Every structure is written in C-alpha cells, then in structure tokens.
Amino acid sequence: MDDSKLKHILVVDDEEAVGYVFERYLSIKGYRVSVAYSGEQALDAFRADAPDVVITDYKMPGMNGDELLRRLRALQPGLPAVMISANPIEVGPTLEQVRFFPKPVSLEILVEHLETML
Template sequence: MAHILVVEDEVKLARFVELELSYEGYQVSVAHDGLTGLTIARESHPDLVILDWMLPGLSGVEICRRLRTTGDQVPIILLTAKDEVGDRVAGLDAGADDYVVKPFSIEELLARVRAHLRRTQETGSDVLQFADLSLNRRTREVYRGTRIIELTAKEFDLLEYLLAHPRQVITRDRLLEQVWGYDFMGDSNIIEVYIRYLRLKLEANTEKRLIQTVRSVGYVLRE
C-alpha cells in the first residue's frame, strides 16, 4: 500500500482528495500548513507528495526545495491556481515532478498519481538487496529476511554504501571519505567499531556473515 502525503490548506479540498485516494487503496496523511507538511515528509518518508503551491508557513515550492536539497527524491505533484509558463517552470525547477492546475479533475490527479508511483516502482532504486538483506533508502528500513533491524543513522549510511557496491572490496579510506566525509578528523578506527555494530545486528539470530574483512585493505559485502 503506497503512502501519500497531501499538503493542502483548503480543508474541504484536502478532505476530498484524501477520501478519493483512500478509496483507491492508498494510505493517506494530511497536513494543512507548510511546516507540518515538511515535518511529516521528513519523518514518515511517503511514497508520493501532493503539495499545494500557496500554504501558510512554507510554500509548496519551498518545501520542494528543502526536500531536494536533502536528497529526498520522493515524487512531488504541485497543485496550484497559477497557470503561467513562468510559474510552471519555477515549480519544476524547485524539484516538483508534475503540475496540476486548479480546478482539476480528480480522475486526472489519480492518473498522475498512478503514473508516478508506477515509475518509482519500475526504477526500484530505493531498495537495495543482497542475499536475504534488504535496505529501503526512502523508508530507511532494513530487513534480514523478515526480521526488521534497527540501525542508527551512521550504521544505516555505512550499510547503504556497502549494499550499493556488492562484491567490491572497499578500502577504509574510501569508506571514511564516502560515509564520514572528506573532512573527517576523528579516529580512523571508527570504521572497525561500526562494522562490529553492524555485524552484531545483522547476525543477531546467528545468520551467516555478509560483511567480510579483507585483511590490510578494507571490507566487502559477499557471501
């Protein structure tokens, strides 16, 4: 079930869109101002966002910009009464994927929702998988088989990088640069510490080891 966030300050319109989406089988969250919408988007990682352009607090365009600057690639559909070419360009340049002008047909909006969700599912880029280990970049969920694994932010980043480069030997220097940042000035043993944390969590039920040590070089994800 796809999760859709609707951010719309017109309460009746928001309720109408919520009911139509729910009827189509989607899980729906609703916010009536920009700051609340941005907070929900960051915390719940929806599969798609429907954003009104004009909102109290933060505009829909500003929400787009803020989500995109943090790397969030959730599909975004802007709802607006603005229909000038310059307005459409501004919305798309801010990171919106699509644009629906008010008043709109609910059938058209639902069709666009289906198209963007289908496109996201086809790319499959949000889910990384190796053996029985899977990681969802958008929801930040990690599973070993059917067992969910709770990770800290940095443990997640480290595992994500290893999963993005399976069977490749990754040096410690490369991990420091890519996961901790080029300007990291901490203890270089931090990698060993976090690898140990990951192994403890990934192998908590005596599962086979997937993160292997390559002596004097680094680490590799392989069976």
C-alpha cells in the same frame, strides 16, 4: 490489505476541505494518505512517516509549495511530486520531475498520473 503495504501519499493544502476531499478520494482508490495543512506540518509529517509521493498546493501561507518541495528533496532527492495551483502563471518553472496541474484538478486524471509515478 495491510496498510503498511499501500503506497503512501502526503497531501499538503492550507484549505481543510481540499485536504479532506483528496484524503477521501485517494483512500478509496487504495492509497494510504496523510494530510498536512502547512509546509511546516508537511515537514513534520515527512520526518515521521516518509511518503512515496507528495501532492502540494502552490500558494500557502508561510511556505509555498515550491519551497516545501525543495526542502523535502533535500531530505529525499528525487521524491516524486505533484504541484497544484489555481493560478498557474504565479508558479513559474517548477523543480525537475514535478507534475503540475491547474485547479480545479480532475482527481481521476490525477490518480492516472500517480499510478505512472509510483
């Protein structure tokens, strides 16, 4: 299939191993995946090739996932998003229409939710 017709997911996590696992799994499931390792990298990636959905870790150095999603939604209101955190209490309330999953997340369940979001 032509990659340009695949749904595009931007994964943002400061841990390279996590980004790699998400990229591999989601690619196998038929998505086009970009990975960024910081909020700033994610903003650059978004501007270069806007995704259909963003999956972001909450706790990252510099810019946390909530701030990143606020900045991305300023560029594209209503952007579908998933936030993931190892410490859900730290996250607090999230933006509207952001699905939240605690770590470790089941990638199978995550894909089920992505299919309803896209």
